[in-house]
Amino acid sequence: MPSTTAAAEKLLLQMVDDYTAREIAPQDMPMDAAGDFPAGFVQQLTTTGFLGLMLPQEFGGAGFGPEVTATALNHIARGNASTAVTLEGHFKTIDQILKFGTPALQQQLLPSANDRIFAFSMTEASGGSNPMGISSTATREGDHWVITGDKIMITNGGLAQVYCVLVKTAPQELSVFVVDQDMPGFSFGKREDFIGLRGTPVGEIVMDHIIVDDDHLLGKLGDGGMIGDSAHDDARILMGAVLTGIMEHELKIATDYAKERKAGDKPLTKLQVTHRKVADIAMRKETTKLLYQRAAQLKAAGRPYSEEAAMAKAHGSRAAVSAGDDTLQILAGYGYSREYPVEHLIRDARAMEIAEGTVEKMRSAIANAEFNK
Amino acid sequence: MSKPELWVIAERRLDHVEPTTQQLITKAKHLAGDHFKVITILLEATADHLENELTAYGPDEIRIVRDDRFPTATDAEHADALKQLVDDYQPNSILFGATITGRSIAPRLQAKLQTGLTADCLDLRFDDDTLVATKPSYGDNIMCEIICPDHRPQMASVRPNTFVATPAPGDAKITTATVTVHPVDRLNLTTARPVVNTATTVGDANRVVALGRGAASAATIDTATKLAEKLGGRIGVSRPLTDQDRFTHDDQIGQSGNTIHPELILNFGISGAVQYLVGMQDSQTIVAVNADAQAPIFDVADYGYVGDAQAFMSALLAQFN
Amino acid sequence: MKIVVCIKQVPETNDVTIDPVTHNLDRRGLAGVMNPFDKNAVEQALQLKDADKDAEVVLLSMGPDDYAESLREGMAMGADAGVLLSDRAFAGADTLATGYVIAQAIKQIGNVDLVLFGRQAVDADTGQVGPIVAEFLHQPQITYAASLRLSGTNEVTAERLLEDTKQTLVATLPAVVSVRSELNTPRYPTPRNIQLSFAKPLTVWHHDDLDLDDSRLGQAGSPTIVTKVYAPEPVKRELTPLTGTPTEAANQLITALKNRQLI
Numbered sequence: 001m002p003s004t005t006a007a008a009e010k011l012l013l014q015m016v017d018d019y020t021a022r023e024i025a026p027q028d029m030p031m032d033a034a035g036d037f038p039a040g041f042v043q044q045l046t047t048t049g050f051l052g053l054m055l056p057q058e059f060g061g062a063g064f065g066p067e068v069t070a071t072a073l074n075h076i077a078r079g080n081a082s083t084a085v086t087l088e089g090h091f092k093t094i095d096q097i098l099k100f101g102t103p104a105l106q107q108q109l110l111p112s113a114n115d116r117i118f119a120f121s122m123t124e125a126s127g128g129s130n131p132m133g134i135s136s137t138a139t140r141e142g143d144h145w146v147i148t149g150d151k152i153m154i155t156n157g158g159l160a161q162v163y164c165v166l167v168k169t170a171p172q173e174l175s176v177f178v179v180d181q182d183m184p185g186f187s188f189g190k191r192e193d194f195i196g197l198r199g200t201p202v203g204e205i206v207m208d209h210i211i212v213d214d215d216h217l218l219g220k221l222g223d224g225g226m227i228g229d230s231a232h233d234d235a236r237i238l239m240g241a242v243l244t245g246i247m248e249h250e251l252k253i254a255t256d257y258a259k260e261r262k263a264g265d266k267p268l269t270k271l272q273v274t275h276r277k278v279a280d281i282a283m284r285k286e287t288t289k290l291l292y293q294r295a296a297q298l299k300a301a302g303r304p305y306s307e308e309a310a311m312a313k314a315h316g317s318r319a320a321v322s323a324g325d326d327t328l329q330i331l332a333g334y335g336y337s338r339e340y341p342v343e344h345l346i347r348d349a350r351a352m353e354i355a356e357g358t359v360e361k362m363r364s365a366i367a368n369a370e371f372n373k
Numbered sequence: 374m375s376k377p378e379l380w381v382i383a384e385r386r387l388d389h390v391e392p393t394t395q396q397l398i399t400k401a402k403h404l405a406g407d408h409f410k411v412i413t414i415l416l417e418a419t420a421d422h423l424e425n426e427l428t429a430y431g432p433d434e435i436r437i438v439r440d441d442r443f444p445t446a447t448d449a450e451h452a453d454a455l456k457q458l459v460d461d462y463q464p465n466s467i468l469f470g471a472t473i474t475g476r477s478i479a480p481r482l483q484a485k486l487q488t489g490l491t492a493d494c495l496d497l498r499f500d501d502d503t504l505v506a507t508k509p510s511y512g513d514n515i516m517c518e519i520i521c522p523d524h525r526p527q528m529a530s531v532r533p534n535t536f537v538a539t540p541a542p543g544d545a546k547i548t549t550a551t552v553t554v555h556p557v558d559r560l561n562l563t564t565a566r567p568v569v570n571t572a573t574t575v576g577d578a579n580r581v582v583a584l585g586r587g588a589a590s591a592a593t594i595d596t597a598t599k600l601a602e603k604l605g606g607r608i609g610v611s612r613p614l615t616d617q618d619r620f621t622h623d624d625q626i627g628q629s630g631n632t633i634h635p636e637l638i639l640n641f642g643i644s645g646a647v648q649y650l651v652g653m654q655d656s657q658t659i660v661a662v663n664a665d666a667q668a669p670i671f672d673v674a675d676y677g678y679v680g681d682a683q684a685f686m687s688a689l690l691a692q693f694n
Numbered sequence: 695m696k697i698v699v700c701i702k703q704v705p706e707t708n709d710v711t712i713d714p715v716t717h718n719l720d721r722r723g724l725a726g727v728m729n730p731f732d733k734n735a736v737e738q739a740l741q742l743k744d745a746d747k748d749a750e751v752v753l754l755s756m757g758p759d760d761y762a763e764s765l766r767e768g769m770a771m772g773a774d775a776g777v778l779l780s781d782r783a784f785a786g787a788d789t790l791a792t793g794y795v796i797a798q799a800i801k802q803i804g805n806v807d808l809v810l811f812g813r814q815a816v817d818a819d820t821g822q823v824g825p826i827v828a829e830f831l832h833q834p835q836i837t838y839a840a841s842l843r844l845s846g847t848n849e850v851t852a853e854r855l856l857e858d859t860k861q862t863l864v865a866t867l868p869a870v871v872s873v874r875s876e877l878n879t880p881r882y883p884t885p886r887n888i889q890l891s892f893a894k895p896l897t898v899w900h901h902d903d904l905d906l907d908d909s910r911l912g913q914a915g916s917p918t919i920v921t922k923v924y925a926p927e928p929v930k931r932e933l934t935p936l937t938g939t940p941t942e943a944a945n946q947l948i949t950a951l952k953n954r955q956l957i
Contacts, residue, residue, distance in 0.1 A: 011767055011888045014727070019882050049884025062885030260587070262664070387859065447863075448825065448835055473856050477837040480822035484793060484829035489917030492820040505921070510818050512708035518922040559866040560834035568860050580956075604957075637956050650928035658954055659931065660947060673928045676950055678936040678943045688940035692948050 009068045012053075016072045019048055025079025031199030032344045037082070042117060042159065045087070052114040054091050056098070059110040067296040070241040074289070077245025078252075081348045082199025084245060086117070088238040089155035089200070093118035093164055095234045097178065100219040100227055108215075109162065109178065119160035120231045121151035121205065131174055131225055136167040136207065138177055145169075145217070147177060147210040150189065155355065157203030158188050164231070165207065166224050174224025178216045185210040196347030233309045235356040237299065240292030240312025243320045246349050247285035250320070250327040253342060254278055257331050268330070277326040284319035291315055307369040313352060314362035320349035375525035377502070378464040379409040382455065383427065384474055385417065385444065387567055390426045393470030395538035397531060398430040401468060402541060404499055405433075409465065411543075412436050416443040416454060424547055431543025436462075440554050445562050448474075450554060452481035457552040459486060464526045466504045468497075471530035479530050489521030490528040495535050495632070504529060513627065513648040534576055534632060574623040580606025580637045583626055583653070586613040587642025587664060588682040594619075596686045597641065603693040604637070611643050627652025641682040645670030662686070695749040695844075695867075697739045698800055699773065699810045700827070701732040703757055703764040704817040712925050728764035731812030733771075733880035735873050738842055739810055740772045740881065745844065750774050752803060756784055756795055762896060769891040770883030776894070777803065781901040786913035793826030794910045800831060802904055808850065811872040813838060821872070828870035835870045836863050842871055 023044065031037050045051055054069040055061025064072070069091065077084035094113050097106060126133045136149020151157070151165055161181045169175040179186060189204030218227055255278060258268035268274045295308035324346035328335035335342045353359050379401050384391040394413070401411040410433040417423050417439060424435045438454060446454075455478070459467070467482075469475035471493040483490040491506035495516070498505050504527040506519050521527045575581060582601040584594065594608075601608050609626045626633055627649035634655035641662050643649065647669075653659070654673050661674035662685045671677045678685055703726040728736075736753070743749040753768045755761050756779040765776030779799050787795065800806050809831070814821030821837075828835035836842075836852045845851035845864065852871060854861045865871075883891070901911075909915060934950070936943035951957045 005892065007763070007766065008888050008892060011763070011770055011883065011891075012885055014767070015770075015883050015885070015888065047884075048882055049886050053885045057886070057889065060886070062889050064885060064889075260665075386857070391857075448837065449828070452829070473838050476821050477825055477835070480789065480793075480820075480825035481829045481835065483790065483822070484826040487790065487917070489788065489790065490822060491918060492822055508819075509926075511705075511710045512816065512819075514708050514710055514925070515712070516924050516926050517920050518924075519918050519920050521917045522919060524917040557834055560836070560869070561864050562861055563864055564862040565859055568855070568858055637951070645928075647926055647928065651926040654928050658951070658956060669928070671933055672930045674933055675931055676936055676947055677933050678940075678947075680940060680943070684940040685943060688944035689947065691941070692944050 009064070012062075012064060012068060012072060013075060016075045020076050020079040024076060024083050027199070028080040028082070029341060029344070031080070031082055035193060035198040036201070037199050045083075046115040049114075050087060051090060051117065053087070055094055055110060055113050059106070060114050061110075066237070066299040067293065070237055070292055070296045073238050074241040074245045074248075074292075077242040078248050080199065081242050081246050081345070082197045084242045085197050085200045085239075086156055086159070088235060088242060089120065090118050090160070091238060092231050092235040093120040093162070096120060096164055096176070096218060096227055096231050099230060100176070100223065101178070102215060105178065105215050112162070116162060117156050117160040118162045118164070119154050119156040120164045121154040121157065122166045122228050122231075123153045124150060125152055131166065131228060132172065134166065134168060134174075136165065138167045138169050138175065143213070145177065145212050145214070147179060147185075147207045147212065150204060150206050152189070152204045153192060153202055154205060155200060155202055157201060157205055158191050159201040159203075163205060164218060164227075165205075166228055169221050173222045174228070175221050176218040176224050176227045177212055178218065179207065179210050179212060183210050183212070194351065196344070196349070196351040229306070232357050233306045234299075236309035236313040236362075237292055237295045237305070239352050239356055240288055240295065240309070240316045243313070243316035243349060243352055244285060244289045244292060246320045246345050247281065247288065247316075247323045250323045250342070250345055251278070251281045251285055253340070254281055254327040254330045257334070274330060277330055281323040281326055284323045288312060288316035288319050307366055310357070310362045310365045313356060314359045314366065317349060317352040317359060321346055321353065324349055375463045375465045377409045378412050378462060379405050380464045380467040380526070381411065381413045381432065382467060382469050382475070382478075383413050383415040383423065384470050384472060385423065390423050391470060391472060391474075392538065393472060393475070393531065393533040395427065395430050396534070396536040397468050397470060398427065398432050399539045399541065400497065400531070400536040402431060402543065404497060408499075408502070410434060412464070414438075414455070414458060416440070416446075416451065418444050428545040429540040430538060431541035431545060433544050434546045434548055437547065437549050438552055439549065440552075442554050442556065445565065446554070447557055447560050447562065448477045448481050449557050449560070451478045452485060453555050454552045455482050456485045458550060459526060461550065465502055466527040466529070469528070469530040471532045475530050479528060483528055486526065486528075488524040488526060488528060489519075490530070491519045491521075492530050494529050494531045497529060497531065503527070513651060532632060534634070574631055575607060575609035575626055576631045576633045578607035578609070578633075579635050580604040581609045581626070581633065581635045581639070581653075581656075582606060583609040583611065583638055583640045583643055584614055585611040585641065585643030587644070588686070589614055589617070589642065590683070593641070593683045593686065596683065596690060600639075600686060600690050600693070603690065606635070606637070609633070609638075611646070611649050640670055640674070641686060643670055644668040645673070695742070695746055695807045696803075696805055697742060697749060697751050697808045697810060698803060698806050699732070699735050699739045699751060699753050699768070700796055700823065701736065701753055701755050701764055701768060701812070702729045702815045703727065703755065703761045704729045704815055708816065712923060726760060726763060728767050729812055729815045729817075731814060731816065731875050733812070734875050734877050735810040735812045736768045736771055736773060737878045737880040738873050739808075741878065742808075742842075742844060743772070752777060754796065754799060754803070755779070756787075756792060756799075759898070762898075765896055766891055767883060769894045769896070770888040771881055772887065774894060776896040778896065778898045779904070780898050783901045783908070783911050786916065787911065788916035788918045789820055789822040789826060790917060791911055791915035793823045793830060794915065795904070795906065796823065797827045797830035798904050798906055799899065800827065802899070807848075807867045809833075809868070809870045811870070813872055813874055824870055824872040831868070831870065833868050833870050834865045835872075836865055837872045839871050839873045840877055842873065842877070
């Protein structure tokens with residue numbers, strides 16, 4: 001098999017840019033308005049081969065590595081952050097099956113990841129930040145497991161067909177199983193009506209005595225907390241990439257506008273107040289980019305990347321909200337108008353101060369990593 | 374040695390002569406001076422008299438080859454006939470319209486003659502007997518002057534509507550020539566029917582309301598449409614607006630194709646990239662409205678207003694109403 | 695069936711400038727991409743291959759070594775192989791000298807049934823090489839095809855759209871066809887096919903790999919010479935400013951247009 005080369009990555013990004021400009025970016029505003037995406041959009045992502053971007057070639061995917069995968073999501077997010085986040089949810093789930101699934105489970109499931117969306121679900125109504133507080137369970141009955149419980153606020157929930165679910169296998173034991181929407185006892189629940197990333201479906205699944213065999217367990221019994229952390233780490237790199245894309249979009253709107261407009265006789269580009277804002281947006285964008293790329297490099301090199309991934313998301317989410325705010329202020333009345341995408345970019349960015357661990361949790365993780373050095 | 378003949382290859386368009394032919398005759402007469410004879414080469418069916426559409430433009434000679442195959446002949450058959458004429462008469466230069474037909478036959482003839490051809494020219498001149506052809510490239514951003522110093526004939530195809538056809542005195546002597554038509558049986562034209570083309574291009578309009586990035590909102594486009602109707606004209610756009618679904622290449626001014634020269638053009642919210650300006654600067658009356666007083670569009674305009682495009686457009690429309 | 699698609703690599707954007715000192719075209723920093731019109735030709739070839747699994751699609755390009763990128767992109771779209779004609783001796787060729795080398799390479803590839811071209815390159819905008827190659831190969835040509843299909847074992851049928859005429863043409867293979875951009879929407883290379891394309895053969899042919907008459911190559915074999923390259927300078931006019939409120943300015947314009955008998 002050919003290796004991933006710089007030439008292949010260049011072609012990939014060229015294709016991603018092309019496809020984003022023509023097909024994905026034009027859907028951004030309509031998706032936000034509708035709180036949904038058009039029929040056939042998943043089919044589009046399938047046909048284009050985006051779903052298999054980082055899936056190893058042995059499973060029918062393209063097998064691109066962590067760095068260029070993150071860069072690809074960065075580029076997609078320049079035109080449409082929701083679509084990039086849908087792919088982020090899919091990729092982080094595939095990553096956990098690759099890390100913790102048995103070869104047999106991988107063979108069984110992963111080829112379908114080229115045309116089915118995968119999702120990873122942890123949160124329950126009892127709260128997202130306290131895994132031990134969940135009430136979903138998998139209980140042993142004979143030679144199989146019976147899974148029961150509700151999972152909410154799942155990225156791609158309702159859209160995905162395959163779900164990794166965090167459940168209790170004992171009062172103080174968390175484990176992750178893989179379930180499929182076609183299994184008896186599986187149903188979809190409520191769909192969230194969020195204020196941002198409105199083109200990414202987020203919803204609930206209900207598991208009522210779903211029966212699975214041992215081979216649907218990821219890792220070992222009790223590995224659930226660790227697998228959940230791992231999924232967060234992988235997601236946070238990609239979110240740093242998505243946030244970079246949002247800031248690149250904001251920066252372009254701000255500079256395009258400043259280059260065309262005047263305040264009185266003076267072009268906006270000659271005003272120091274514009275300089276300050278544009279420079280800040282650019283610095284926030286660039287620092288976030290460096291952080292996610294650094295985390296992706298460490299991941300590609302097989303080294304620990306948890307802290308850097310947390311930094312990319314914690315820094316990037318606030319940075320993108322602030323950059324959006326500055327962009328809005330440069331555009332003034334136009335920025336506050338729904339006709340321009342600025343307000344919607346702020347709402348999109350704001351989601352990432354919450355999803356995949358709040359910024360507060362992220363700061364604790366970073367601080368603890370520093371204490372342990 | 375080539376003879377001092379400057380050829381214009383007449384193109385047939387259904388039952389008429391394609392208008393670029395007359396435009397080229399006028400231009401060729403300007404180029405020819407006393408040095409060259411302007412010869413129009415016309416390949417037509419035995420019953421045709423397309424030369425009647427050409428005499429008023431005053432070429433020195435209309436050299437006709439008649440064969441009933443010509444109206445449906447393929448590119449290769451046309452090129453073969455022209456090659457025989459070139460061998461017989463040794464012209465200095467040959468001009469084609471850069472129509473689809475012209476751009477298909479000319480390079481085929483070029484290859485037979487192993488000479489130089491410059492495509493889609495926007496200007497022509499002679500330095501002694503060397504034809505200097507000006508050709509745009511990079512989407513009209515760049516102009517190149519191209520010569521063919523050591524090979525004859527020199528060949529060029531010229532973009533339609535680059536020159537204006539003007540009736541002129543001249544002998545318009547009608548002569549006939551003969552060639553041997555070699556039918557190519559590996560390619561057959563099985564049907565040819567006129568396309569009722571209701572889609573006009575901005576190049577066809579005599580009054581144009583042109584919109585750019587600074588006049589791109591739905592409301593502005595709506596006002597502009599009404600204004601264009603009042604003027605009996607059409608909307609045209611600069612490149613950024615072709616990203617909108619409602620505009621196509623047919624609406625675009627200035628980039629690779631639609632060079633226009635209407636009697637009146639009103640430019641709204643167009644700053645004036647070079648290829649845009651070059652694409653419309655031959656318009657008779659040019660009006661520009663732009664928020665930026667430094668916009669290059671004002672350099673080529675007869676009348677200019679610095680201010681909001683939508684506000685001016687609405688005021689103008691109100692005057693008409 | 696063996697199909698050759700001729701492609702050219704062009705700058706990513708047409709926003710080129712003239713160096714004020716050297717008066718040369720400044721192409722620095724411009725990435726090369728496959729000529730967009732050529733993608734329509736590649737797509738057409740791939741559709742013919744979709745209908746006939748035995749069809750083989752070979753991409754052919756002439757240019758420096760980095761033109762391999764465009765060939766690779768076409769192979770990622772689904773073409774089977776790429777051939778790059780690269781040699782210092784080919785440099786500086788105009789359309790005639792380019793057409794000659796391309797035609798010789800098509801002969802070298804051998805048993806080619808169909809040669810496809812895009813309508814023209816977006817940089818030079820000539821559209822000449824297709825008909826030149828057809829002439830050198832002594833094959834029938836269909837330019838500006840609006841549709842193309844196999845209509846027999848050894849025959850293609852095309853619709854050709856002239857400015858106001860639609861023609862139907864039937865060609866016996868081998869033939870040369872150039873296609874309009876309206877003909878199709880080129881497929882995107884999928885990420886996986888991008889990876890797999892690196893296992894497909896990309897051959898570079900140099901001068902000695904082809905049967906060539908040296909006098910017909912490069913600058914020496916090119917009848918045309920570019921003597922001057924310049925950015926067009928719009929002709930300036932004397933501006934009459936319209937002043938005051940939009941309504942006042944509109945009134946001034948109406949008066950001026952009336953004086954010019956335009957309204």
